[in-house]
Amino acid sequence: MSTLTASTAFEVHPSTHPVSEAERAERMKNPGFGKVFTEHMVTLTWDEGRGWHSGVLKPYGPLLLDPAASVLHYGQAIFEGFKAYRQQDGGIKTYRPFENAARFNRSAERLAMPALPEELFVEASDLLIRQDAAWVPGAIGESLYLRPLMIATEGALGVRPAKEYLFVLFASPSGSYFPGGVKPVTVWISEDYVRAAPGGTGFAKCAGNYAASLVAQKQAQGKGCDQVVWLDAVQRKYIEEMGGMNIFFVYQEGGRSVVVTPELTGTLLPGITRKSLLDLSQELGYGAEERKISTQEWEAAVKEGRMTEAFACGTAAVITPIGRVKSAHGEFEINGGGTGPVAARLREHLLNLQHGVAPDTHGWMHPVV
Numbered sequence: 001m002s003t004l005t006a007s008t009a010f011e012v013h014p015s016t017h018p019v020s021e022a023e024r025a026e027r028m029k030n031p032g033f034g035k036v037f038t039e040h041m042v043t044l045t046w047d048e049g050r051g052w053h054s055g056v057l058k059p060y061g062p063l064l065l066d067p068a069a070s071v072l073h074y075g076q077a078i079f080e081g082f083k084a085y086r087q088q089d090g091g092i093k094t095y096r097p098f099e100n101a102a103r104f105n106r107s108a109e110r111l112a113m114p115a116l117p118e119e120l121f122v123e124a125s126d127l128l129i130r131q132d133a134a135w136v137p138g139a140i141g142e143s144l145y146l147r148p149l150m151i152a153t154e155g156a157l158g159v160r161p162a163k164e165y166l167f168v169l170f171a172s173p174s175g176s177y178f179p180g181g182v183k184p185v186t187v188w189i190s191e192d193y194v195r196a197a198p199g200g201t202g203f204a205k206c207a208g209n210y211a212a213s214l215v216a217q218k219q220a221q222g223k224g225c226d227q228v229v230w231l232d233a234v235q236r237k238y239i240e241e242m243g244g245m246n247i248f249f250v251y252q253e254g255g256r257s258v259v260v261t262p263e264l265t266g267t268l269l270p271g272i273t274r275k276s277l278l279d280l281s282q283e284l285g286y287g288a289e290e291r292k293i294s295t296q297e298w299e300a301a302v303k304e305g306r307m308t309e310a311f312a313c314g315t316a317a318v319i320t321p322i323g324r325v326k327s328a329h330g331e332f333e334i335n336g337g338g339t340g341p342v343a344a345r346l347r348e349h350l351l352n353l354q355h356g357v358a359p360d361t362h363g364w365m366h367p368v369v
């Protein structure tokens, strides 16, 4: 149910104490990831009677919640992540925001939460970006990260879908994820924990998936690794994802590179970067396949020289090469522990497209400013 249309959806109440240009420049000097936030946010409220209503752009600040709000107890919480990029001509565009809007609704459906019209999701993002346009950095690899989320706010302890929800959208200028250049990571193959099981919430971007992953990430770090690699929950054999990113492997077959990524089974998060890289790989002349890959195959293919690279991908870090793989049974290196040519080329191509350096032949860029 939605009572709002995009054009009339939001009241605008900008901050009465705007951040000075000098202060903003200071805060944006080394933003890192997810530590600096812009001056405004957008919220929308949902209840059974009115659907989505009370859309407002207002100063960034804390939320007021009833302690009985069901999100705090039963975890009805979903989120998204996408980016706005400064263009060559000074304009600003977001990357495939309608894909995020559609995925947001698939997550909402899985958690018995209300759908948000896709136009409203994108309108909220356009409004916030226009208001805080000065916070969109300029260099290639830098961006404004948009974080939409939805939580159940109804104060009621009965276990059932809540009858009230809050949508929040805020933004965070983010530097190049790897200021010192892309550095390959070492991964730990987790056999003690699983991220997602068939019939569960693996395909949904819900907060609980992340809560359940933290202990495995901690274990990986204890083993001297940067990230955890997840296996399927049933056979503990097939590779699913790396941390909060999708994973790709590069094979050499008959004189050309073929990128292979685990097929979507319902337990993997269907990444928009993953989907984009499958398309871009083919355009760059690589083969592209979606299928199951076992840990055994991974090690054997690397040792036999058939697999030359592995990398992870997602909105935040774009592409992260995997240099070393560890598990309870041993370890091996990929591509001498360095960044491979396919990962480097895909990364550069995607960033060029996002910043308007390469032409947007797919209509993936959404103009905002």
Ligand SMILES: *Cc1c(COP(=O)(O)O)cnc(C)c1O
Residues within 6 Å of the ligand: 081, 205, 241, 243, 244, 245, 246, 269, 270, 271, 272, 273, 274, 313, 314, 315, 316
């Ligand atoms: C968000 C996410 C991804 C990456 O999705 P993108 O749309 O490419 O950012 C991959 N895996 C998990 C578990 C995620 O939450």
